[in-house]
Amino acid sequence: MTLSWTVGEPIQDTKAPSGPIEERWDTRRFQAKLVNPANKRKMTVIVVGTGLAGGSAAATLGELGYKVKSFCYQDSPRRAHSIAAQGGINAAKNYRGDGDSVYRLFYDTVKGGDFRARESNVYRLAQVSVNIIDQAVAQGVPFAREYGGLLDTRSFGGAQVSRTFYARGQTGQQLLLGAYQALERQIAAGTVEMHTRHEMLELIVSGGRARGVVIRDLATGEIETHLADAVVLATGGYGNVFFLSTNAKGCNTSAIWRAHRKGAMFANPCYTQIHPTCIPVSGEYQSKLTLMSESLRNDGRVWVPLKKGDDRTPADIPEDERDYYLERIYPAFGNLVPRDIASRAAKNVCDEGRGVGPGGLGVYLDFADAIGRLGRDAVEAKYGNLFEMYERITGENPYETPMRIYPAVHYTMGGLWVDYDLQSTIPGLFVIGEANFSDHGANRLGASALMQGLADGYFVLPTTIGDYLAGSKGFGDVDQADVEAAQAAVTSKIEKLLAVDGTRTADSFHRELGRLMWDYCGMERTDASLRKALERIPELREEFWNNVKVPGDGEGLNQALERAGRVADFFDLAELMCLDALHRTESCGGHFRAESQDEDGEALRDDEHFAYVAAWEWGEDGPILHKEQLEYEYVKMTQRSYK
Amino acid sequence: MSERATSTGKAGMNLTLKIWRQNGAADRGQMVTYQVDDVSPDMSFLEMLDVLNERLTLEGADPVAFDHDCREGICGMCGMVINGVAHGEQRATTTCQLHMRHFRDGDTITIEPWRAAPFPVVKDLVVDRSAFDRIIQAGGFISVPAGSAPDAHAVPVPKADADAAFDAATCIGCGACVAACPNGSASLFTAAKITHLGLLPQGQPERASRAKAMVEQMDAEGFGGCTNTGECTAVCPKGIPLDAIARMNADYLKTAGK
Numbered sequence: 001m002t003l004s005w006t007v008g009e010p011i012q013d014t015k016a017p018s019g020p021i022e023e024r025w026d027t028r029r030f031q032a033k034l035v036n037p038a039n040k041r042k043m044t045v046i047v048v049g050t051g052l053a054g055g056s057a058a059a060t061l062g063e064l065g066y067k068v069k070s071f072c073y074q075d076s077p078r079r080a081h082s083i084a085a086q087g088g089i090n091a092a093k094n095y096r097g098d099g100d101s102v103y104r105l106f107y108d109t110v111k112g113g114d115f116r117a118r119e120s121n122v123y124r125l126a127q128v129s130v131n132i133i134d135q136a137v138a139q140g141v142p143f144a145r146e147y148g149g150l151l152d153t154r155s156f157g158g159a160q161v162s163r164t165f166y167a168r169g170q171t172g173q174q175l176l177l178g179a180y181q182a183l184e185r186q187i188a189a190g191t192v193e194m195h196t197r198h199e200m201l202e203l204i205v206s207g208g209r210a211r212g213v214v215i216r217d218l219a220t221g222e223i224e225t226h227l228a229d230a231v232v233l234a235t236g237g238y239g240n241v242f243f244l245s246t247n248a249k250g251c252n253t254s255a256i257w258r259a260h261r262k263g264a265m266f267a268n269p270c271y272t273q274i275h276p277t278c279i280p281v282s283g284e285y286q287s288k289l290t291l292m293s294e295s296l297r298n299d300g301r302v303w304v305p306l307k308k309g310d311d312r313t314p315a316d317i318p319e320d321e322r323d324y325y326l327e328r329i330y331p332a333f334g335n336l337v338p339r340d341i342a343s344r345a346a347k348n349v350c351d352e353g354r355g356v357g358p359g360g361l362g363v364y365l366d367f368a369d370a371i372g373r374l375g376r377d378a379v380e381a382k383y384g385n386l387f388e389m390y391e392r393i394t395g396e397n398p399y400e401t402p403m404r405i406y407p408a409v410h411y412t413m414g415g416l417w418v419d420y421d422l423q424s425t426i427p428g429l430f431v432i433g434e435a436n437f438s439d440h441g442a443n444r445l446g447a448s449a450l451m452q453g454l455a456d457g458y459f460v461l462p463t464t465i466g467d468y469l470a471g472s473k474g475f476g477d478v479d480q481a482d483v484e485a486a487q488a489a490v491t492s493k494i495e496k497l498l499a500v501d502g503t504r505t506a507d508s509f510h511r512e513l514g515r516l517m518w519d520y521c522g523m524e525r526t527d528a529s530l531r532k533a534l535e536r537i538p539e540l541r542e543e544f545w546n547n548v549k550v551p552g553d554g555e556g557l558n559q560a561l562e563r564a565g566r567v568a569d570f571f572d573l574a575e576l577m578c579l580d581a582l583h584r585t586e587s588c589g590g591h592f593r594a595e596s597q598d599e600d601g602e603a604l605r606d607d608e609h610f611a612y613v614a615a616w617e618w619g620e621d622g623p624i625l626h627k628e629q630l631e632y633e634y635v636k637m638t639q640r641s642y643k
Numbered sequence: 644m645s646e647r648a649t650s651t652g653k654a655g656m657n658l659t660l661k662i663w664r665q666n667g668a669a670d671r672g673q674m675v676t677y678q679v680d681d682v683s684p685d686m687s688f689l690e691m692l693d694v695l696n697e698r699l700t701l702e703g704a705d706p707v708a709f710d711h712d713c714r715e716g717i718c719g720m721c722g723m724v725i726n727g728v729a730h731g732e733q734r735a736t737t738t739c740q741l742h743m744r745h746f747r748d749g750d751t752i753t754i755e756p757w758r759a760a761p762f763p764v765v766k767d768l769v770v771d772r773s774a775f776d777r778i779i780q781a782g783g784f785i786s787v788p789a790g791s792a793p794d795a796h797a798v799p800v801p802k803a804d805a806d807a808a809f810d811a812a813t814c815i816g817c818g819a820c821v822a823a824c825p826n827g828s829a830s831l832f833t834a835a836k837i838t839h840l841g842l843l844p845q846g847q848p849e850r851a852s853r854a855k856a857m858v859e860q861m862d863a864e865g866f867g868g869c870t871n872t873g874e875c876t877a878v879c880p881k882g883i884p885l886d887a888i889a890r891m892n893a894d895y896l897k898t899a900g901k
Contacts, residue, residue: 056789060788063788074712074718075710075720075769075771075772075773076773076775076776077776078719079712079713079718079719079720081713081718084715084717093795095796131790131792134793134794135787135789135790135792137792137795138785138791138793138795139785139787139792140840140843140845140846142809142812142839142843144805145799145801145802145805145806147802148799149799149801149802149805150799151795167809167812168809170717173815177812180779181779181783181784181785182787182789184779184780184784185784187776188780194776219765246715248712248713248714248718249711282683283683283685283686285690285693285694287687287714288714290714290715389740392736392740392742393740394685395684395685458789458790459789462789503701505701507697549700551699551704551705556666556766557769559708560696560700560706
């Protein structure tokens, strides 16, 4: 093996208050020191990323009176990829009176995360969820409503209560526009200084604290330095390490990876979520994958032919020659089993040679029964926009022929390690939203990403960052040598990329890396596959640095240069993901180790040895593993069963 | 199966592209012709441009700059005028969702950026749409600081109003409406936000001041006036209806003289 690692000191204190779980967040809020309003004006906070977490955080910090500098790589903060979330947002409102409660949402999230999340954080998330809905409605987010004028909810992704608020299939868009509008309001008020088409390329750490960022102005190519009293990273997940994913093309790991290299621990990098209902790959040129909301599984039935290699059209396959495998294997939950289970089941039937469509990498999602039962109009009212999107991409009409779907990388539960205050292991560096590791454990439940992003940004961070800033009494001047070193690192990387002048594009390397990760560190991982990946990644990285071709120069807009820089960081992250996956010899949530399964092929956890968060510290001689032991005082650890 | 091409039904197409190349706002710019062969009908339009750019990169040429991000029709970042139509001829579709099965072997396709004075070209097909953000800054929000909201069920909203507000709220801010308008007007974009917030009870306190401020900002940015040609709604990927503009005008007129 090429990458060696060592075990360091365990993480003892996560800063979560003790006492009854219901009171912990109140306790923390009361204990948090406050910043005098006159002093807030003198404190600068940098927020990188403008999705649900970053947009809501920047807006809220501006409302509180801090001097905020906000950055995004897109041309407007409204473009951040939160905008693409379709299904909905969970909240323990119990407006339906169907038995939901803060405790039940907490319980479901801990269990859904396969007992690899921190209880204190998850409970707070469930508590705050109700405030998010209030906030969004007051901002004018047009959630779906009933005829009586009250909010509609639906059951989502395996939940047995109806707690998901939604805005047709565009919930992420509407929530993001709410946060974006709040952010624009603060920009107009002068509390937030917005920098669009600006990408963070390095973190400035000085005196042991995060004090700023080095940024490239993507339109002019200029390298800028911005200093602050605290830095917040809200830069999203790293699913694009697989090249093909449901992430936007620009999503990348560079901000959190640079922070990791500067001392922030990276937790559970191997926890990736593979979403079961995406449109399958159609050819070699494929640039991204498109998700079809899993709300479709509420009415669609998943099946493949019983026989291997059955190439008849779906209409020609009679009912008794179809295998509705989710309903067969999981009679209690049927088509609504959680994402990781549905994904792996699809992979298994395709591996058996029963997949459909190009390359046999697809399964049917069939609405014929739903159309028969509810009528075409009712199905159209519920899913019309999704059916249209499917037809636009595939050229097939899902009202007449079943959809073809296949799992795709969708979300990364891992991310920078944070304590209860959402602060990383670098003082003054806070990490929110998908960029951190907290709350979802080894598997995220549907409609919980929007909840976490907004909980962090509107409610948690604005309180906890105040405690950090109030304690500071001014951090003093930033050491110029630290600034210059960070700038030099950025400049030399750009020069190096441009100087190679090889014979392969950055995209071709990214595709190869992605394929390798999908094959060896994807839905199913084995000791052998991971060792192979760990051997192959450094070779490919070396070829990249010797043979990549980046056209043009560092001046002005150069999209190929942007991509090459991101790919370079993906190589390093990919290695840590495989190492994390290799060391965790149990299966849990989205991490399935083929060696650890029960007699029915279900994921088998090993609580005795692995009930911990794996927080990796960067080290010159290889990563250092710090374990944060997870304690379950409230939710008893059980093996998940959806049968 | 429909008669439309699929990967198995139609071989690769050979296309001629005439693409606008412009190296920065100061450059005059010109159309440049490229040949792209063996294009799969299942490719998206942007994937077809990816293929061209990969080739240009290896040839040592400058790839074509274009904005894009989500590639699923919702972020609003992509946008180009294809054969004279913003986002191309397929209705209610963003450029990233346009697929090559709508073209034929041997076609010549012209590709240009949004053209409007308030959207200066950054490079090639990339334009600066920050004027849209400034219109939102002027009043496209409801003033409600985090933590100050009442319970979500405190104010019921009639379903019809909520649905109509939603229809207007689906605007993705791509700018196709401006590119298509003979006057370069941003009325549909501005009206969509005024309509979304003005239809909801939460939006009433600031309704008049919002319309006034947003319309004035729109004018200050240099967008043209609306003469009801309806080109905007015809190219809008989200089908924002034209009557939003009538609502905007009504709200704005109520503030006249105030």
